[in-house]
Every structure is written in structure tokens, then in C-alpha cells.
Amino acid sequence: MSVNKEVKRITTNTLQKMKVNGERISMITAYDYSFARLFDEAGVDTILVGDSASNVMAGHETTLPITLDQMIYHASSVIRGVNRSLVVVDLPFGTYQGNSKEALASAVRIMKETGAHAVKIEGGEEILESVKRILAAGIPVMGHLGLTPQSIYKFGTYTVRAKEEAEANKLRRDALILQEAGCFGLVLEKIPAALAKEVSESLAIPTIGIGAGKHCDGQVLVMHDLLGINTEFKPRFLRQYLNLHEQITGAVKNYVKDVKSRDFPNEQEQY
Numbered sequence: 001m002s003v004n005k006e007v008k009r010i011t012t013n014t015l016q017k018m019k020v021n022g023e024r025i026s027m028i029t030a031y032d033y034s035f036a037r038l039f040d041e042a043g044v045d046t047i048l049v050g051d052s053a054s055n056v057m058a059g060h061e062t063t064l065p066i067t068l069d070q071m072i073y074h075a076s077s078v079i080r081g082v083n084r085s086l087v088v089v090d091l092p093f094g095t096y097q098g099n100s101k102e103a104l105a106s107a108v109r110i111m112k113e114t115g116a117h118a119v120k121i122e123g124g125e126e127i128l129e130s131v132k133r134i135l136a137a138g139i140p141v142m143g144h145l146g147l148t149p150q151s152i153y154k155f156g157t158y159t160v161r162a163k164e165e166a167e168a169n170k171l172r173r174d175a176l177i178l179q180e181a182g183c184f185g186l187v188l189e190k191i192p193a194a195l196a197k198e199v200s201e202s203l204a205i206p207t208i209g210i211g212a213g214k215h216c217d218g219q220v221l222v223m224h225d226l227l228g229i230n231t232e233f234k235p236r237f238l239r240q241y242l243n244l245h246e247q248i249t250g251a252v253k254n255y256v257k258d259v260k261s262r263d264f265p266n267e268q269e270q271y
Ligand code: KIV
Pocket: 029, 048, 049, 050, 051, 052, 053, 090, 187, 189, 210, 220, 222
């Protein structure tokens, strides 16, 4: 029997056991109660309240504008829909990079005001002090290396990271530093599969990949991409499991047609 089916509530400890047993970890983003409930019922191991909410929920071009209050609103809605999955919440841009005291205050607000189980932070050595201070308060931290979208204006592009040896070496070092600090897991975003394999095998903590190949200990996708809500976003790493864009626009077109033609509501659909 898989580790995941034996447990009632997934914890960071469960993820660790899954890595040891070679059982892959599934993660999906969610930003509201209804979808979180569906994903939890479908048996996903962990739900990420990603700052991708800035893109897919608010329509911003980058993840930078979303605020801590907005992340808290999304995370507390998600938590109300979840019984079993581990819920991880992104600390948004500007709430942890400045100093570790501010980082701790942001993480404490997320834990206190949402009931979430862990936070995720982008970056390596540069944010180590913040990571350590949050961990010292007993808050589980997930790291995030490779393409870190909060640094998009530094990178200038969303292409694959760590293709050059210098950047790959920094990523190897950062992964070890984050593990030694006590992070319970690591997201690896858009890096070569061979590098992700090497890092995943060298770490005791689980890696969760997005565009990082099949050797990560788990995978994460943004719900809107996986469900085909945003059909214009088609990176090579994405597997689209539904075409909700087509299904929803089709359904709403039918609704509009029925209202215009006075077919809806009919005799049975009124009081
Ligand atoms: O915000 C997000 O959705 C993320 C994932 C892409 C890992 O950080």
C-alpha cells in the first residue's frame, strides 16, 4: 500500500516518507475554496496557493503585484476546502527579501490568518537568513530554485535556467544550503532534466519539478494550465488534461442563446 493512502492528513513528514519509498508526489495550485475541494477529493498530495494567482486570478503580467493580504485571502479560501492535502502558500514578492524579521512577520501572518501548513520562498543563499528565522519559529519552509518568477526583471525572460555551468553550480549549492537550513522540500522550475535528476538524487528532501523533467520526486502544475483554462500558454513541459476553455465558452454560449431565445427558464424552472 502506498504511504499516501495510509495517511489521513498529508504532512511534510509524509512527503519525506514518500521520497524514501520512491512514491511520486503530486502538487497542483489552487486559489479558492471550490477548486481546492475538488482537488483534495481527487487525492492530490499537496496544494500550492501560488503567487501565480497574480497572473491567473488577477490578470497581471507578472507575479510581482500580488500582496500579502491578497495571498491570505486566497489561502484562507483554499484551506476551507481541504481535508487531506498539505497546503503550501507562497510568500509574495517584497515580503521576505528585505530582512528576516519582516520575513518571519509575513510567514506568521500566513500561518495565523489562513490555517495553512507551510510557506514557500523563492531563492537560495541570498534569502538564507529569512529561511532560517521562519524555520526557527516552527514554520515549515519549501524552497524554490531555477526559474523564480519573482526575479523576472532580473532574468529578462521565462526561458530555461541553469543551462550554463556557473548557474547550475549555484543551484547545486543553494539546494544543499536550503536542505541544511531545514527546508522540507524544494520546487525546481524550468531547469534541464539532467540537472534536476542530479539535484534530486543528491538531496534527502523531496524535489517537486515544473518543467524540470521526470526525475524529480514530484510534479506541480498551475491548475489553469492543466485544466486548459488558459489555452494560449503552451510550454513544452505542460500536459493539458482538459480543454475547459472550450467547454466553458461552449456552455456559456448555449446559456446566452437560451436566454435570448426565451427557452430558459421553462415552466419546470420557475416557481
Ligand atoms: O506560483 C506558482 O504557481 C508557483 C509554481 C509555478 C511552482 O510557484
